[in-house]
Amino acid sequence: MMVSKSDLRFMSKAIDLSIENVKQGGGPFGAVIVKNGKIVASGVNRVTANNDPTAHAEVNAIRKACKKLKTFDLSDCVIYTSCEPCPMCLGAIYWAHIGHIYYGNTKDDAKKIGFDDSFIYSELEMRKEDRKLNTTQLLSDEAIQVFEKWDSFENKTKY
Numbered sequence: 001m002m003v004s005k006s007d008l009r010f011m012s013k014a015i016d017l018s019i020e021n022v023k024q025g026g027g028p029f030g031a032v033i034v035k036n037g038k039i040v041a042s043g044v045n046r047v048t049a050n051n052d053p054t055a056h057a058e059v060n061a062i063r064k065a066c067k068k069l070k071t072f073d074l075s076d077c078v079i080y081t082s083c084e085p086c087p088m089c090l091g092a093i094y095w096a097h098i099g100h101i102y103y104g105n106t107k108d109d110a111k112k113i114g115f116d117d118s119f120i121y122s123e124l125e126m127r128k129e130d131r132k133l134n135t136t137q138l139l140s141d142e143a144i145q146v147f148e149k150w151d152s153f154e155n156k157t158k159y
Helices: 005-023 057-069 087-096 107-112 118-125 140-152
Strands: 030-035 038-044 077-083 100-105
Touching (some): 005 030, 005 038, 005 057, 005 100, 030 057, 038 057, 057 077, 057 087, 077 087
Parallel strands (some): 077 100
Antiparallel strands (some): 030 077
C-alpha cells in the first residue's frame, strides 16, 4: 500500500497528540479520524484523568467522530493512531466499520513500557472456564426472549 504525504501528516498529528497528552500527565497515546482528507475527530488517552479504563485515544476519537458525523458507521473514515490498538480499541474500530488503521508504535513497543495487553489476546483464545475472569450465565431463558423480539422487529436499525 502506498503511503501519501497526507498519511504522514495525519500520523504526525496522532503522535503530536500523544506527546502533548504525556506533558499533561496522560498516557502516551493519540488518535485522529479522517474522512475525505480532513480530520473529523481526535482523541487522547484519558484513562487516569477520567478514572475511566475505556477512555483510550481510539475510543475517544471514535466517540467524537460519531457524534460530529451523527452516525455510528465510520466506514468512510480512516484512523491514525500513535500505537497499534489494544483489543478493546480494535473491537471498537471494527464495530465502527473503519476501513483502515495506520499506527506508529507496535503492541510490543507498548509492552516494553508497561502497556501489556498480550494477556487479553491469550485469554480470548482460552475456553471460558480456563480464563482468569470468572463468568457465569444466568437467566438465559429470559434473556433470549429479548433477542427473539429484536430478531423479529421489522424496523430495527442494523449495526
